[in-house]
Amino acid sequence: MITPRQLFYKRLVSEWRFQYTAWKPAVDWTVALYILLPATALGLYGYLSLWRQPPAWLALIPLNGLMIVVFYFAWSGTVRIFIEEADQLFLWQCRDWIRQLIGFGLGYSAAVNLLLTILLFALLAPVLLLHFRLSWAQSGLLAAITFLLKMDLGLARRLMTSQQQSWPLLNPRTALFLISGVAFTWAIRPVLNSAALCLLATALLLFLFIILIRARINSRGIFQEDVAREASARLRYASFALRASGVNIKKPGPQRRCPWLWSRSQPLFGERNPVNCLTETCIKLFLRNLNELKLYLLLSVLCVAFAWPYGAWAKLAVWCCYAVLFAGWSSFYWQHTAASDFMSLLRWKQADLSAAARKSIFILMLPGFLLAGLVLGFQAFSWPGALATLPAAVPLGYLATRFVSRFL
Amino acid sequence: MDTLLSVKIEHAGYAGNPRAVEDVGFSLRSGELLGLIGANGAGKSTVIRAITGLLPELAGTVNFQRPDSRYAYIPEQPVLYDELTLWEHLELAASAFGLERREFLDRAGRLLELFRLDKVRHHLPGSFSKGMRQKTMLIIGFLIAADVYIIDEPFMGLDPPAMMDLLSLLDRQRVRGAGVLLSTHVLDTAERICDSLALMDSGRLIMQGNLEQIRAACNMPGAPLLACFNKILESI
Numbered sequence: 094m095i096t097p098r099q100l101f102y103k104r105l106v107s108e109w110r111f112q113y114t115a116w117k118p119a120v121d122w123t124v125a126l127y128i129l130l131p132a133t134a135l136g137l138y139g140y141l142s143l144w145r146q147p148p149a150w151l152a153l154i155p156l157n158g159l160m161i162v163v164f165y166f167a168w169s170g171t172v173r174i175f176i177e178e179a180d181q182l183f184l185w186q187c188r189d190w191i192r193q194l195i196g197f198g199l200g201y202s203a204a205v206n207l208l209l210t211i212l213l214f215a216l217l218a219p220v221l222l223l224h225f226r227l228s229w230a231q232s233g234l235l236a237a238i239t240f241l242l243k244m245d246l247g248l249a250r251r252l253m254t255s256q257q258q259s260w261p262l263l264n265p266r267t268a269l270f271l272i273s274g275v276a277f278t279w280a281i282r283p284v285l286n287s288a289a290l291c292l293l294a295t296a297l298l299l300f301l302f303i304i305l306i307r308a309r310i311n312s313r314g315i316f317q318e319d320v321a322r323e324a325s326a327r328l329r330y331a332s333f334a335l336r337a338s339g340v341n342i343k344k345p346g347p348q349r350r351c352p353w354l355w356s357r358s359q360p361l362f363g364e365r366n367p368v369n370c371l372t373e374t375c376i377k378l379f380l381r382n383l384n385e386l387k388l389y390l391l392l393s394v395l396c397v398a399f400a401w402p403y404g405a406w407a408k409l410a411v412w413c414c415y416a417v418l419f420a421g422w423s424s425f426y427w428q429h430t431a432a433s434d435f436m437s438l439l440r441w442k443q444a445d446l447s448a449a450a451r452k453s454i455f456i457l458m459l460p461g462f463l464l465a466g467l468v469l470g471f472q473a474f475s476w477p478g479a480l481a482t483l484p485a486a487v488p489l490g491y492l493a494t495r496f497v498s499r500f501l
Numbered sequence: 502m503d504t505l506l507s508v509k510i511e512h513a514g515y516a517g518n519p520r521a522v523e524d525v526g527f528s529l530r531s532g533e534l535l536g537l538i539g540a541n542g543a544g545k546s547t548v549i550r551a552i553t554g555l556l557p558e559l560a561g562t563v564n565f566q567r568p569d570s571r572y573a574y575i576p577e578q579p580v581l582y583d584e585l586t587l588w589e590h591l592e593l594a595a596s597a598f599g600l601e602r603r604e605f606l607d608r609a610g611r612l613l614e615l616f617r618l619d620k621v622r623h624h625l626p627g628s629f630s631k632g633m634r635q636k637t638m639l640i641i642g643f644l645i646a647a648d649v650y651i652i653d654e655p656f657m658g659l660d661p662p663a664m665m666d667l668l669s670l671l672d673r674q675r676v677r678g679a680g681v682l683l684s685t686h687v688l689d690t691a692e693r694i695c696d697s698l699a700l701m702d703s704g705r706l707i708m709q710g711n712l713e714q715i716r717a718a719c720n721m722p723g724a725p726l727l728a729c730f731n732k733i734l735e736s737i
Contacts, residue, residue, distance in 0.1 A: 094596040094605075107584055179582045181555055182574055183641055187597045314557040 097193035104175045105201065111327065132399070139402040143219040148402065150472060151224045159220065160278040166213055167239050167277070168270060169387075170206065171326045172247035174198035174309075176319045185316060195310050203244055210240040231285045234295070238284070241298035246273060248305035251322065252312060329384070352381045367441065371449035372456065375430040379457060385426065392422060393461040397468045405473035412469050412482070416462055416493035423457035424450070424497050450501055455494040462486055503531040503566060505680040506552070506649050510561035513551040519558040522547045522704040529649060529680040534671070536695035537684040538730070544704040545684035546577065549653050552682070566648065571598065573642025577654040579634030581626040587613075587637055588622040591644055598645045605644070612640045616670075632663040639670060650674060650681045656690060668694060692726035700730060707733055 142148075175198040176191075184190055214221070214236040221227045227235070246269070253265055284290045355361075355377060362369035379385055396418065400411040427450050430436065466482030474481070506529040514521030522544040529535050537545045550556045552563050553574050565572070581590060588609075595605040613619040616636045626634055635655065642650055650671065656664055671681050685691050691698065692712055699709040708715055716722055719729040 094600075094602060095593055096596070100593065177582060179580045181553065181576065182580065182638055183594050183645065184597055185554060186572060190597050313554050314559065316555045318557070 097190050098197065100190075101175060101194055101197040101201075104177070108175070108327065136399070139399075140216065140219075142402055144223070147219060147224045150401075151220065156225050156282060157278050159217070159225070160281050161274075163213075163217075163235075163239055164242075164274050164277045166209075167243040168246055168274070170209070170243065170247060171322070171329070172199060172202040172206075172244070172251055172309075173323065173326055174251075174319060175201075176316070176323055178320045181316060192310050196306075199248075199306055199309065202247065206243050206247070207240055210236055210243065214239075227285065234291050235281070235285060238281075238291075238294055238298060241295065241302055242273070242277065245298055245301045245305060248302070248309055251319075252305065252308060252315075325384075352377075354381050367445040368448045368452060371430075371441070371445065372452040375427050375449070375453040376456060378430055379426045389422070389461055392419075393464050396461075396465045400465075400469055401472065405478075408469045408473045409478075409482075412466050413489060415465055416458070416486075416489040417496065419458035419462040419465075420454055420490065420493035420497040422461075423454045424501060426457055427453045428501065447498070447501075451494055451498045454498060455490055458494065459486065459490050462490055503678075504528045505531055505566045505570070506572075506682070507562070507564045508548070508552060510548065510551055510559065510563075513547060513556050513559040513561065516557055520704070522551070522701075525561075525699075525701070525706045527699045527706070527709055529682050531678045531680055532675045533696045534675060534681045534683060534694060536691040536698045537682060537701065538686070538688060538691050538698050538726070539684075539701035540686055543686075543701040545686075545701055546653055547704070548701070549574075549651055549682070549684055552651060570648045571645050572649040572651055573638070573645065573647035575635060575638040575642070575650070575652045575655065577657060579626075579631060579638060581629075581634060581637060583625065583627055586623045586625055587618060590626075590637060590641060594641045594645055600645070608644055609640075612643050616640055631658045632660070632666075635659070635663075635667065639667070643670075643674065646677075647674075648679055650679060650683075652681065652683045654685055655683060656685060656687050664690075688727045688730060689725065698726070700733065702734055702737065707737065 174195045176194070180191070214232065218232065221232045221235070222229070249269060250266060253269075280294075284294050361373045361376060379389075396412075396415050400408045400415075403411065430453070431446065431450070463483065463486045466486050467479045470478035470480070470482040472478075508525065508527055508529075510522060510525040512520045512523045513525075525544075525548055527535065537548060539545050547556065551559050551561075553572070554563075582593075585593065591609045592605070595609070600608075610619075613622055616639070618633065618636055618640070621629070621633070626637060629637065639650075652671075655667060659667065675681060683691075683695070695712075697709065697711045698715060700707050700715070708718060710718070712726060715726070715729050716724055719732045721729055721732065
């Protein structure tokens with residue numbers, strides 16, 4: 094007969110199989126050959142350059158600034174427990190099974206988060222050791238504290254039930270984010286400089302870890318939330334890959350009563366015609382989805398980080414190519430909007446759809462493209478460089494949009 | 502008759518609405534079919550989720566007869582594991598409740614024949630009709646010899662023969678001593694099959710008793726349940 098451990102392994106294998114199936118069509122041999130392999134080679138070259146000689150621009154970044162990135166890493170991600178909707182039929186009443194299943198899930202999440210933390214600190218090692226002059230012991234302790242913080246924040250967020258708040262600042266998640274973020278970024282330096290404080294911080298986080306794990310394993314009444322979060326976590330990155338392959342994925346919907354943006358259904362465009370309404374729909378769907386916004390921001394940050402190590406003109410050349418990347422990324426949002434079930438109930442003229450596609454893609458790609466241009470332009474040629482990217486972004490974005498929309 | 506389930510809910514609900522239901526109390530006895538009746542949005546499913554421990558907010562008590570009492574929950578929308586076959590569902594349930602292998606094989610084989618699902622035992626539930634999915638959930642309940650069957654809106658989407666099948670199978674369990682809590686807004690079916698009724702509206706229990714008692718309370722002898730229910734709502 095089946096044991097809880099066997100059931101967990103089955104669910105884990107199913108999860109891996111799902112992710113593999115989702116990503117396989119999107120990452121075919123052309124993507125691997127023309128994008129992944131060159132990007133990996135360039136990235137490796139940039140990383141090895143950091144070890145040889147940290148670049149001068151690192152002097153602009155204080156340790157606290159880097160800790161903001163580290164904190165964001167600790168905040169991001171999720172803790173999985175592999176609960177499924179059908180568990181409510183009979184498994185939910187078998188508390189021992191559920192406790193074990195959740196325990197295995199938390200163990201798996203801890204292992205994954207540990208690997209990710211090690212990877213992050215391996216990438217940050219040249220900056221921490223050579224530029225900020227931290228010792229190996231201090232860097233190791235920082236990694237340990239980051240890992241424990243990541244687990245604690247993930248568990249704490251899972252224990253919070255979702256609240257329908259009209260004012261985001263009253264949301265306990267926001268409060269947790271602000272308090273833990275400020276505490277981490279400001280306290281980390283003194284903690285790393287004192288063995289006693291280091292021990293205290295590690296012990297505190299470990300204690301919290303144990304308390305939160307026990308609370309999570311024994312909590313009841315948040316089953317539906319857990320199921321929704323598991324579904325979201327499963328589709329977190331897979332939905333992007335599936336959309337890239339043309340599959341329309343319906344993610345679990347939000348639990349708010351009103352949207353946080355345009356809560357009174359305000360229009361974006363004065364003139365009400367099919368093109369503007371379609372464009373408005375696409376923009377609102379994107380901006381009201383925090384997960385999509387986070388991914389978009391992450392893309393912008395990664396683009397900046399990727400081009401960062403190179404010379405001034407190379408930076409700007411890469412930035413120009415980013416126009417196609419951002420336009421392509423934004424086209425996924427348009428395709429998701431156009432392929433939704435509700436849209437298929439209405440009859441649209443092809444000309445209107447095409448015009449709305451171009452308008453949506455152009456509007457959505459510009460902010461990220463502009464942000465990357467401002468940062469890279471500033472880094473390349475200071476303020477004149479940054480300001481020069483502003484007028485250049487519009488025609489580049491327009492051309493990239495025309496190019497990408499031809500393939501829709 | 503033994504009391505299998507005793508429910509005393511002061512208030513229960515969700516994070517944004519912790520008082521979705523208030524002051525709901527009833528008991529389910531052995532062999533009884535208790536109908537939880539009300540319109541859409543009355544709070545029937547919320548009460549059921551409170552009983553099955555799926556609600557985040559609950560003030561009150563839900564007591565089964567024994568600590569090791571078993572219930573079978575059949576939700577309105579059948580939920581099964583997409584990647585497990587019918588047989589694997591049964592194996593999982595048997596493992597979770599500690600059924601011996603030989604006993605499991607014997608019971609599962611008989612139940613699959615009884616419910617006429619023997620030929621699809623190795624099929625995935627994605628290919629099943631709603632009736633077949635409900636039967637799968639019922640088989641699980643029968644397999645573990647549940648003391649209480651909790652069924653949310655069982656008649657939605659079922660054709661008449663499937664409905665008769667369902668009622669006949671539940672009757673067998675009631676003879677065995679199990680109790681059935683059934684929520685529905687199909688009042689004419691409820692009045693024909695339920696031993697007792699608990700009427701809900703706007704999250705509150707507004708009346709309970711058997712059909713005769715409800716008719717007497719409304720001063721409408723011989724009237725259909727729908728008429729009594731409407732009169733009660735008008736008087737609130």
